[in-house]
Amino acid sequence: xxxxxxxxxxxxxxxxxxxxxxxxxxxxxxxxxxxxxxxxxxxxxxxxxxxxxxxxxxxxxxxxxxxxxxxxxxxxxxxxxxxxxxxxxxxxxxxxxxxxxxxxxxxxxxxxxxxxxxxxxxxxxx
Numbered sequence: 001x002x003x004x005x006x007x008x009x010x011x012x013x014x015x016x017x018x019x020x021x022x023x024x025x026x027x028x029x030x031x032x033x034x035x036x037x038x039x040x041x042x043x044x045x046x047x048x049x050x051x052x053x054x055x056x057x058x059x060x061x062x063x064x065x066x067x068x069x070x071x072x073x074x075x076x077x078x079x080x081x082x083x084x085x086x087x088x089x090x091x092x093x094x095x096x097x098x099x100x101x102x103x104x105x106x107x108x109x110x111x112x113x114x115x116x117x118x119x120x121x122x123x124x125x126x
Contacts, residue, residue: 104119
């Protein structure tokens with residue numbers, strides 16, 4: 001998945017109540033360049049953040065409606081693992097369809113949860 005599309009679709013321009021705000025960390029003391037060679041920030045090297053500008057890092061996103069919900073930035077490692085899973089599955093579309101069906105049937109047994117909510121939740125199963 002393209003990281004720009006991920007940030008746009010799932011984080012910044014998401015639905016009205018699920019819109020997220022970017023969590024930034026000010027990095028004033030970090031020297032980005034040493035002896036003409038770019039020195040990466042530890043958060044950028046670990047994949048936990050990315051540079052927004054020369055003095056700020058983005059480390060994730062929080063929902064406007066519920067600040068307790070935190071979503072990290074796009075994980076290339078997770079995407080590579082998903083790509084490996086898809087390569088190992090003969091028919092990935094059928095595999096994910098069966099998995100969604102299983103989730104749907106197990107969640108539909110919860111009598112307090114409306115089926116519309118169950119359908120909406122199951123669509124997020126990758």
